[in-house]
Amino acid sequence: MPSPPSPTDISISLLAKTGLQLQSIKTLQSLWAGYGYICHATASRLPSLASSGKSSRSASASNSGISTPEDHHSLILKLITPPPANAGDEGHMRKMLSYQVEQYFYSHLAPLLPPSIPVAKCLASINEQQSDGTSTTAMILTDLRQTFPIAGEKREALSVTQVHAALDWLSSFHGFWWPRVKDIRRTELVHPPIEEFSRNVHEAQSRTVWLNGGYTYLATRRSEFANLAADHDSEWREPLTDSEEDGQSISEIVASILAPRGRGRGPAEGYMTLIHGDVKSENLFTSRDGKEVAFYDFQYTGLGLGVCDLTKLFTCSVPLSMLVGKGSVGKELAMQEPEKELLDRYLLRLKEVSGKGYEWDIFVRHWETALVDWLRFQASWGFWGNTKWLEARVRHILKDEEWRSGVAGNRSYA
The missing domain is CATH 3.90.1200 (Aminoglycoside 3'-phosphotransferase; Chain: A, domain 2)
Structure with missing residues (x-):
């Protein structure tokens, strides 16, 4: 069975979709029962966007939804690469469904909330199921600690x-x-x-x-x-x-x-x-x-x-x-x-x-x-x-x- 993707590789891939590039990444904690990681990542604009002037800077800011200095973004990666589980394991089923629920919430429901009900913004996400039964779920979120330290x-x-x-x-x-x-x-x-x-x-x-x-x-x-x-x-x-x-x-x-x-x-x-x-x-x-x-x-x-x-x-x-x-x-x-x-x-x-x-x-x-x-x-x-x-x-x-x-x-x- 191939090794699960690393937080670094996933971050690079997801950030590229938002016009950002990874600067650093650090694991903050492991998820329950070895299901993945919570990481802190810093990112900056891709060089092509950084050199394209005001219009590209505006587009990048609009896509990211981040109110941090334009050359430095503090972000959170939530990466789920679950271990194998026995068929019928209710605890495993609950966890796997819960990560999909959370991804749906951040992608579809959180953007509907007014600013008076603050939550993190999801900049990019993936949910991939492999033929060997493994899966990769990941989200890049804004770092709430910038405003709520x-x-x-x-x-x-x-x-x-x-x-x-x-x-x-x-x-x-x-x-x-x-x-x-x-x-x-x-x-x-x-x-x-x-x-x-x-x-x-x-x-x-x-x-x-x-x-x-x-x-x-x-x-x-x-x-x-x-x-x-x-x-x-x-x-x-x-x-x-x-x-x-x-x-x-x-x-x-x-x-x-x-x-x-x-x-x-x-x-x-x-x-x-x-x-x-x-x-x-x-x-x-x-x-x-x-x-x-x-x-x-x-x-x-x-x-x-x-x-x-x-x-x-x-x-x-x-x-x-x-x-x-x-x-x-x-x-x-x-x-x-x-x-x-x-x-x-x-x-x-x-x-x-x-x-x-x-x-x-x-x-x-x-x-x-x-x-x-x-x-x-x-x-x-x-x-x-x-x-x-x-x-x-x-x-x-x-x-x-x-x-x-x-x-x-x-x-x-x-």
Whole structure:
């Protein structure tokens, strides 16, 4: 089997399409399980363009979309050259589909976003499948660090200012797509991995973003859910996996409410938007003052309720004091005022940007349902972040008869 192409060779080839030439390249990190690399590249204009005067300089700037000095461009290469995988490996399928989803997002959807919702620009990309079963997927992106130099990195929590900025970005992103998702052809959306790879070739060639955004939803986590159902030492086995009166567990009922439909209308259909799918501090950069953020890593972008993005942000990256104030987290916990203030901030901008209505009671029902779903994943996969807060909130939610009645009857969602 031939060696995969090098980051240098791929960069030279892709940059040439934009009128740029490679000056230097450095590997920043390896992708999960040896699937490729993230590299930083610097580039300059090709000599033929550099010597052709003002018109060529304007064309180069227009093609690149980069607001850096004209003789030096800071760029990011994302190169995916996956290792061989066993047939039926769901994790491998998920990853491969996710890279195609991300490439589609940057190539087709990101250019539609206004400047007020900053994301990296894709200058050039390739997606090649070889006859021996290997593949090469790559993108040259603008370097967000030029404008947003502070990386979220593996921090336990963002600052208060950064949390507010992240909420503003998410509410703007969700609000922008909410009225527009009706124009996305659902027949071209990416289904759960095993189901997707069983579809016919014609459908597979038209992949866009995920039908169900994120990577934790129940349809793709059945094995983990089965392990939870068999774990008699887990507090969450009985409340999340035991059957209710209709023969479904509360986890399955919740998943049905939150899941977008390929055909027909689900209980929450009127509130579906595009979600980021993997919201955490490691996937954003901020301005120096922390008042603006830009998210990246759109591998799990797809349809969903905006609150599904918030559950991970609140659990993994928001300081606990911004959720409970100075109070302590007991065994059970109702929504505290600080949590409500964050949700209020998000909802206000979401409605302003989208121009659509969203009643507070329905919004909270969606939020609490998403918290239960997120806990189901953590309970079956492993806990991290504001675990005590998440568990206490869900204990309270599961004992709320009004919530249970609404969920069981799928009421107050449409």
